[in-house]
Amino acid sequence: xxxxxxxxxxxxxxxxxxxxxxxxxxxxxxxxxxxxxxxxxxxxxxxxxxxxxxxxxxxxxxxxxxxxxxxxxxxxxxxxxxxxxxxxxxxxxxxxxxxxxxxxxxxxxxxxxxxxxxxxx
Numbered sequence: 619x620x621x622x623x624x625x626x627x628x629x630x631x632x633x634x635x636x637x638x639x640x641x642x643x644x645x646x647x648x649x650x651x652x653x654x655x656x657x658x659x660x661x662x663x664x665x666x667x668x669x670x671x672x673x674x675x676x677x678x679x680x681x682x683x684x685x686x687x688x689x690x691x692x693x694x695x696x697x698x699x700x701x702x703x704x705x706x707x708x709x710x711x712x713x714x715x716x717x718x719x720x721x722x723x724x725x726x727x728x729x730x731x732x733x734x735x736x737x738x739x
Contacts, residue, residue, distance in 0.1 A: 631656060631664050638667045646673045654678035657697050658690035669697065688713050698737070
């Protein structure tokens, strides 16, 4: 069967990396990534690879969207919506939780929850 006739292609992270040249050739309607926390480092080989795929829609599945810091969350949001979450520095400025003002910190967390609501089940 021609790749254009595939309904679904299920693969592994390793195959995405090793066969990226082949997988980049096709326009994918959906790219669904399980264990999406593997994208938390935007400089990783896997993250760089899947960011080059021609996709109409992207869906990330993870039980741990936030493991260590907000930059990892930005990396996931940037993968989903790179035009909106284009700048890690801007995101860090918006959500600098290291402020001393507890009221400001609560407000930032509330804003972050509002942003994340459409992305979480």
